Amino acid sequence: MKRWQRITLWSAGAVVALLLVLWLGLTFYIRQHKAALLKQITEKFNDRITGALEIRDIHPSLFRSFPNISLSLEGVTLRDSLWQQHRHTLLEAKNIFVKINTLALLKRKTDIRQITLSDASIYLFTDSSGYSNTRVFRSSRQKSRRSGRTDMARFQLENVRLIIDNRQKHKHFQIAFPALKGITQPTDSGWTGKMEWHARIQDFSFNVQKGSYLKNKALRGSLTLQYNRVLRRLQLERQRITIDRQPLLLSAVFDFARQPVAFTLHIDAPGLPIPAAAAMLPPNISRHLDSLSFQKPLDVQADIRGRMQYPDTPLVRVRWKTTDNTLSAYGIALQQCSFEGFFYNEVTPGYGHNDPNSEISLQHFRAVCWNIPLRADTLNIRNLKHPRLSSHLYSDFPLSALNDPGSGSPFRFDGGHARMDLRYSGGLEAKDTVPPQINGSINIEKGALSYLPRNMTLKDFSALLDFRGQDLFLRQIKLQSNKSTLQMDGTVRNLTSLYFNAPEKLVLDWNIRSPLVDLNEFRSFLQPRRHTAGTRKGRNNSTNRIVSQLNVVMEACNVNMQLQVDRLTYRQFTAGNVRAGIALTGSGVRLQQIALSHAGGTMLVSGNVQPQGKGNRFDLNARLQGVHVDQLFRAFENFGLKSLTGDNLRGTLSATAKIRGGLSDQAGIVPHSLYGTVAFDLRNGALLHFAPLENIGTFVFRKRNLSEVTFDELKNTFELKGNKIIIPSMRIASSALNMDVGGVYGLPTGTDISIDVPLRNPQKDELALSDNEDNGKRKRRRGKGIVVHLRATDGEDGKVKIGLSSAKRSVNYPATNSN
Structure with missing residues (x-):
């Protein structure tokens, strides 16, 4: 090894050894002066608060932040001066680790470089009178101006729960932080902070009566914050976070210079499923999305603006867009759905951010419903407390698109075309007490349909359905069956208010004109009405409900x-x-x-x-x-x-x-x-050629013509009793004979008729009488002479037989039951 390398190693080792000795010495010093150091830290914090800070124990953490010194504060409790009244502890921590600058400690100063809260609870409480336990820090602002600024470079939370309970403004926020790491750096105007965090929102209620946003949602992200001390503004630039693994882009501004504190949140959520969006909203908003279901996610943007005050509800503006989607709304399925949507909870400025002043608006709407293409420039739902839908719908479609065997529709369309131009304003559900208004028309041309309950077929059908408010006017209707031709116009009053609620009160007034009507084609209306029940293969429950109600309306x-x-x-x-x-x-x-x-x-x-x-x-x-x-x-x-x-x-x-x-x-x-x-x-x-009369000729009047008997006038009142015709006694004066008839004619049996026939020839009497003889004399002369008594009864072969009666008899009419 070269000499310079050995010198370098020895020098580095000496520095490390010196630092180690120094660090051990400081550690020993802390242990020896624990009480004094604890007193120094406590006094440092108590100098900034107007309450009570308690630290049960303090000891150095040898290996946590070498070469700096880390102090572990155990059993830390911070309470305000009125804790005995409200019993909400501002800070309660099992452990607080504090990293202290070693060089500053040698100079008998405490420079906190990092603080970590572990297993802690922070409870910010405000009672109904406006008093807050955060007043424990009130004096710190004044003293900090005198003592200078202390910057804490790093902070960390481990299993920390934050609660903001403002009972004066009915706000409640509860957030659990399993993990949070942050670092701050001072700037000329304030500081910049970065943090990585994992949080679970247990409650996020701006108004507890309306419910919580993000209820029980897990949030993760890496955020960069900027705080401007001059403007007193905390700002979060557009950054990515996840809510229950759903990625979002979030930006926010909190303006502490305004009282109460104002905030602005902007959320950009591309590819957001509606159920996930609904789960992020409070019940007063999400319940309106329960009836909505999209097959594909939406691109959503939301702006939330508000103030930290009661009874303020933030202003919410949501925008979304979808293309070629499938929407199920209130049980109605819309395919190939494309539109831009908006939600506002302040339609009329100054009337509050609430359900009655809210609106859902769809623009450039295109969809296919029941195989019918629909278009609407704008579709609005206002007043979410009592929703009212308004729209202007257009469509142009073949009538065969209305056919659906599984729906139970009473009509089957075999041809024709329809054009629809309707404006609708009304509720969204059948139970809505406010009757809807429909204005516009449906024009049908060259239609061909079958009315299935009556097995009736119509061809070359045309009509104009003219909607005016709650009424329907049926104009220019032409129907052609095999033989019958009908021209019709009609009116149905209060259709929209009675269709679901009281169909039996609906009245259809028809005016019908025709050159020819063959009622044989309409005999099916005298037969029991065939029901056309829907099946599970029908379009959907709402369609089946509408069609089923159409059957009810047609019948009732x-x-x-x-x-x-x-x-x-x-x-x-x-x-x-x-x-x-x-x-x-x-x-x-x-x-x-x-x-x-x-x-x-x-x-x-x-x-x-x-x-x-x-x-x-x-x-x-x-x-x-x-x-x-x-x-x-x-x-x-x-x-x-x-x-x-x-x-x-x-x-x-x-x-x-x-x-x-x-x-x-x-x-x-x-x-x-x-x-x-x-x-x-x-x-x-x-x-x-009346057989019973011709049979009389077998007994008498064989030379008279009983096959063609004429008479000037015949009057009587017959009584019909089921299988019998009661013939009161009457006198018949005819060309061949005179007779008195009375009795019962049976259908087919039970005939018992008495017939008294004078033998005088009426024709001879007529010739013998002079023209100036009165009718009374004619009648008296007609009954003189021999009278044959006959009786008509049932024969063995079922036919009426006439035979001689033993004597003139009074007919006793048998009792019959009448229905």
Whole structure:
């Protein structure tokens, strides 16, 4: 080894040895003068406070900071002068390690270069009157001006809990620091600090009534702080931190020159999932995000400005942006969603930072909902306490996009196109008590649809749905079925307020005009309504709820129709110039007034049709005037009669009927279901080839023409009782014979009719009478002479048989049950 190397090693060793001896000597000195040193440190701190500092023990830490001296302070407690009243200790530490400058200690001065708190609690308490235990440091500001400035270069926290409890301003902050390391460097205007830290926010409430930000969140980061003593401002430049491993960029300014202290936070969070964002916010804000779900994260920026005072709630402004995302909001799924969003909690300046003065705004909104492309320039949700949505929506789409087999929709669209331009203002949920307002229109062209509950198909369908506030106006509607053509317009009042809350109170007023209506195409409305229940494969719960409610509305709402039909057909019935008022209610169909031309005469009908089981019950009041009876019977399928049909009748009929009965689900009259009365007046009538009358010729009047019996007028009132027709006693004067008839006509059995037939020939009596004889004399002469007593009853083959009766008898009508 060369000589200069040996000298260098010896010199270095001597320096190290000297330092070691010096360090050991100082350590020995500290141990020997522990009480004095503890007193010196305590006096140094007590000189700056107005309370009580207690240190249970002090001893040097030999190897912690060689060559400097580290002192370990154990059982350190700092309390203000009013601790006995509030019982909140400002500082309570198991260990405080203090690094002291060795050279300064040799000069009998204490220069603290680093301080480390371990297993400590810092509790900054302010009571409701405004008193704070931090007043323990009040005198330090005055004395520091006299004694100069002391800079602490390094600081460190190990398992330290910080609590700020301000009960006057209802603020509460509680932060646990498992680890924190920092270093400060003095500058001309203040100091610069750097720290690496790991913290857990247990509570961060600017207003305890609103809840905590960052509740139970773990924070990590390396931050650089700058403090300006002149401006009294602490500033954090844009730096990266993580919150529960979610990276954020944070910048902040705390202005201590303003009283109360003002702060500004700016957060930039690219790629932030909505659940993670919601978890950082207090409940009064995050609960509004519970119904929002994005498939992809958002790019979010937030500004928070406020003051450390009560009842101040910071001003919050949040901006976010997303492209081609999937949004689920309030149960509605929006695909291909792109927009820019904003949140403000002060819409109107000066009205506070609160829910009623808050707004969520979406701009340049584009999405696809239920296969329908939607556009909106702006979509706003205001007043988050009672949310109100306002938007202007546009769309242009094929009607087939509305089809979804799993949703349970009552409609299936097979063609057509729709254009939508709607402005909406209202609540977000069905239970909202404020009815929404909708203004705008939906225009449908060349549509083709099937109404599934009634198995009805319509083609060449066009309509204009005009929304005005709570009302819906249905304009320019044209429907074409196989044979029927309808032109319609209608109104639904209070649609938006009653759709979910009281659909049974909805009333649809229809005006319907048509050159031809074939009611056979609408017979399905007399059948039980088929339900189109949704399945789990439907779009989503909200869609199923809306569609399910549409089914409820279609079934429960009331419909008032005014019809003007040039020609109407139904089975064998044909009518012209039809004018009708019909009401469809939840309990059935009410025929308010139907006037029409039929069979050469007119008809007026009113009544009700009510669903009952698989069929329908009806009550009808009808008045006929001048109707050809043969056409009437054929049109109504002979009213269920077998022996008497339209082929057996001729004449002009006027009648009044009050009938109740049953209709099958195929709209046919249920056999034996008719009850009521029919009062008729048949003029210029004829009975043609009526088998029971022709059978009389087998007994008498073989030379008379009983196959075509004419009569001038026939009146009576029949009573219908299910399977029987009660025929009150009546006299029939005809061309072939006169007779008195009365009894029961059974359907199909139970016939028992008495027929008294004078043998006098009516034609001869008519020729013998002079024109000036009155009708009374004609009637008296008609009944003179021999009278044959006949009886019509059921035969063994089920047909009516007429035979001789032993004597003139009074007909005892059998009792029948009426329904």
